[in-house]
Amino acid sequence: MTMQLSEFELIKTYFSPLSEQTEGAFNLTDDAAVLEVPVEQSLVVTTDTLVEGIHFLSEDGPKDIAAKLLRVSLSDLAAMGAMPAYYSLAIAVTPFMSVEWFKEFSQNLAADQAEFGITLIGGDTVSTSGPLTLSLTAMGFVKTGTALRRSGACIGDDIWVSGSIGDSALGLKVAKGEFDSLAAENKDYLLSRYRRPLPRTLLGQELINNVHSVIDVSDGLVADLGHICKTSDVGAKILMGTIPLSVAGKEAIAIKPRSIDLILSGGDDYELLFTADSTFQKLSKIISERTNVSLTKIGTIIKTKSVCVLDLNGKRYPVSKAGYTHF
Amino acid sequence: MTMQLSEFELIKTYFSPLSEQTEGAFNLTDDAAVLEVPVEQSLVVTTDTLVEGIHFLSEDGPKDIAAKLLRVSLSDLAAMGAMPAYYSLAIAVTPFMSVEWFKEFSQNLAADQAEFGITLIGGDTVSTSGPLTLSLTAMGFVKTGTALRRSGACIGDDIWVSGSIGDSALGLKVAKGEFDSLAAENKDYLLSRYRRPLPRTLLGQELINNVHSVIDVSDGLVADLGHICKTSDVGAKILMGTIPLSVAGKEAIAIKPRSIDLILSGGDDYELLFTADSTFQKLSKIISERTNVSLTKIGTIIKTKSVCVLDLNGKRYPVSKAGYTHF
Numbered sequence: 001m002t003m004q005l006s007e008f009e010l011i012k013t014y015f016s017p018l019s020e021q022t023e024g025a026f027n028l029t030d031d032a033a034v035l036e037v038p039v040e041q042s043l044v045v046t047t048d049t050l051v052e053g054i055h056f057l058s059e060d061g062p063k064d065i066a067a068k069l070l071r072v073s074l075s076d077l078a079a080m081g082a083m084p085a086y087y088s089l090a091i092a093v094t095p096f097m098s099v100e101w102f103k104e105f106s107q108n109l110a111a112d113q114a115e116f117g118i119t120l121i122g123g124d125t126v127s128t129s130g131p132l133t134l135s136l137t138a139m140g141f142v143k144t145g146t147a148l149r150r151s152g153a154c155i156g157d158d159i160w161v162s163g164s165i166g167d168s169a170l171g172l173k174v175a176k177g178e179f180d181s182l183a184a185e186n187k188d189y190l191l192s193r194y195r196r197p198l199p200r201t202l203l204g205q206e207l208i209n210n211v212h213s214v215i216d217v218s219d220g221l222v223a224d225l226g227h228i229c230k231t232s233d234v235g236a237k238i239l240m241g242t243i244p245l246s247v248a249g250k251e252a253i254a255i256k257p258r259s260i261d262l263i264l265s266g267g268d269d270y271e272l273l274f275t276a277d278s279t280f281q282k283l284s285k286i287i288s289e290r291t292n293v294s295l296t297k298i299g300t301i302i303k304t305k306s307v308c309v310l311d312l313n314g315k316r317y318p319v320s321k322a323g324y325t326h327f
Numbered sequence: 328m329t330m331q332l333s334e335f336e337l338i339k340t341y342f343s344p345l346s347e348q349t350e351g352a353f354n355l356t357d358d359a360a361v362l363e364v365p366v367e368q369s370l371v372v373t374t375d376t377l378v379e380g381i382h383f384l385s386e387d388g389p390k391d392i393a394a395k396l397l398r399v400s401l402s403d404l405a406a407m408g409a410m411p412a413y414y415s416l417a418i419a420v421t422p423f424m425s426v427e428w429f430k431e432f433s434q435n436l437a438a439d440q441a442e443f444g445i446t447l448i449g450g451d452t453v454s455t456s457g458p459l460t461l462s463l464t465a466m467g468f469v470k471t472g473t474a475l476r477r478s479g480a481c482i483g484d485d486i487w488v489s490g491s492i493g494d495s496a497l498g499l500k501v502a503k504g505e506f507d508s509l510a511a512e513n514k515d516y517l518l519s520r521y522r523r524p525l526p527r528t529l530l531g532q533e534l535i536n537n538v539h540s541v542i543d544v545s546d547g548l549v550a551d552l553g554h555i556c557k558t559s560d561v562g563a564k565i566l567m568g569t570i571p572l573s574v575a576g577k578e579a580i581a582i583k584p585r586s587i588d589l590i591l592s593g594g595d596d597y598e599l600l601f602t603a604d605s606t607f608q609k610l611s612k613i614i615s616e617r618t619n620v621s622l623t624k625i626g627t628i629i630k631t632k633s634v635c636v637l638d639l640n641g642k643r644y645p646v647s648k649a650g651y652t653h654f
Contacts, residue, residue: 024369026476029558031406031543032373034474037364042351046359047464049417049451079358090376090462124376128458135417135451135462137374147361149353216358231356
């Protein structure tokens with residue numbers, strides 16, 4: 001079934017209900033939304049764009065596209081320590097999209113809104129000859145003066161990372177038909193990590209005032225550590241053997257040992273990578289329990305301005321790709 | 328010359344300088360921007376998307392695309408009475424775009440930033456197989472509780488419109504090679520109205536507390552009046568002979584009298600259309616002088632829930648198209 005609803009009907013049927021909890025969104029019937037920012041809070045704003053064929057596969061369903069779109073931005077908010085609040089959504093719709101697509105897409109947004117405490121407040125729906133292009137601007141709040149930054153890493157800081165690294169890049173390979181011999185439950189796990197990122201929203205808020213620098217791992221572990229180092233004017237040394245891997249990730253690497261490069265450079269993990277002084281060690285256990293997210297120390301901030309990865313023998317491992325770049 | 332800069336270089340060279348005046352944009356080097364909203368002010372947010380071949384012509388230059396993109400959103404802020412503050416920008420770049428394109432594009436944004444008092448605070452730059460797609464989310468401030476709305480029109484209100492109507496739709500025809508016999512300066516004027524909308528930023532702020540409902544004319548005069556009527560649960564009657572036309576618009580209609588339909592339904596005027604009680608008549612002269620924008624009374628809000636256009640003989644004029652819809 002191809003599109004049978006006008007732009008106005010589409011908005012009214014599938015998007016207005018997502019804005020109901022925010023009065024100032026006016027059911028998406030006005031020129032703009034009018035929003036309140038609590039006193040002594042700053043507004044945190046981030047924009048992410050997904051293009052069919054580049055950021056998601058043409059065969060990916062509306063459910064996974066919705067999850068990825070919103071959660072990628074939520075991860076950026078998490079990296080600043082912000083509490084999610086509002087988002088606006090721009091969709092360039094192709095001629096091949098069905099009403100059913102919008103139904104599933106909006107149902108998934110509704111579920112994620114409830115889970116992460118964010119509501120739709122506006123946007124734009126236009127047509128395109130293709131590819132499907134979605135752009136989302138997410139807004140959150142953080143107590144003024146406390147936002148987490150990339151730029152505060154100090155020489156001697158420990159480098160920490162949440163969860164496990166590399167699952168999403170391995171999941172993309174699985175989606176493309178690789179790793180055929182992997183156990184079915186491990187395939188499913190990696191696919192789910194690729195398709196439905198888990199923004200570390202609570203963890204970000206717990207890190208406020210406790211760490212020196214934070215970034216979310218989107219371009220790749222080494223590349224994102226490079227962003228911290230560049231803005232902080234320092235370098236980093238990480239031990240490959242300490243990078244946290246999931247059970248599925250370990251099995252995948254056992255099958256194809258060269259996949260270790262995906263751990264270092266694959267990207268799209270949406271874990272938080274951060275640096276802190278040694279007093280964080282003790283705190284890490286409490287925060288890990290409170291947020292139900294594992295935290296692992298993987299290296300040290302150093303003076304020499306490069307990111308150096310040491311293998312199990314203490315030798316420098318050559319990083320084959322500095323991370324995902326968009327051109 | 329095709330693209331020779333990476334995403335990071337592109338941002339650093341052409342976009343970071345546009346964010347310099349806002350400290351919390353961190354030169355676009357962090358995961359998100361951290362912004363302040365003044366006390367007792369609400370945040371006004373609007374998103375607009377432009378797609379090559381649909382919202383602008385493939386032959387349109389970066390200068391005009393930049394102007395249209397930013398000014399369309401500024402017009403939405405104006406319709407709420409908001410003072411412009413920040414914007415984020417998402418661009419899906421095609422393989423055919425040059426560094427020169429970005430240079431011109433960013434230069435024009437810089438000029439408009441200075442003119443309208445708004446700064447870039449973030450965004451996303453991604454690649455697409457085409458068409459060029461740009462999405463902008465603009466943010467402004469309005470004193471809490473005073474935002475202008477579409478929904479306040481009252482029976483008996485006068486209907487007012489700023490500037491002149493229809494120029495942009497006529498300008499698009501000129502751009503497509505029509506109206507060949509039109510005087511050169513009139514062609515230029517209509518083209519400029521199509522390519523470089525003039526958001527009524529100051530006028531919007533002056534209308535606060537003085538009018539009952541406001542919208543910007545983007546879908547078309549009749550369609551946008553319909554939006555006011557629908558959200559206000561009223562109807563409207565306008566007199567065709569009173570709709571303000573530019574000198575160029577008048578000449579175009581003299582050449583092709585059927586073009587009058589473009590006045591009613593053409594859209595993209597970005598004038599403010601608003602309703603107010605009779606006390607506004609006197610105030611209109613003062614506001615018009617203060618903002619240097621003409622204001623014209625074109626009709627009345629009525630009880631019957633439709634938009635009715637009366638021709639010069641007082642007969643109902645059949646509106647051929649209710650306004651621009653996106654599908």
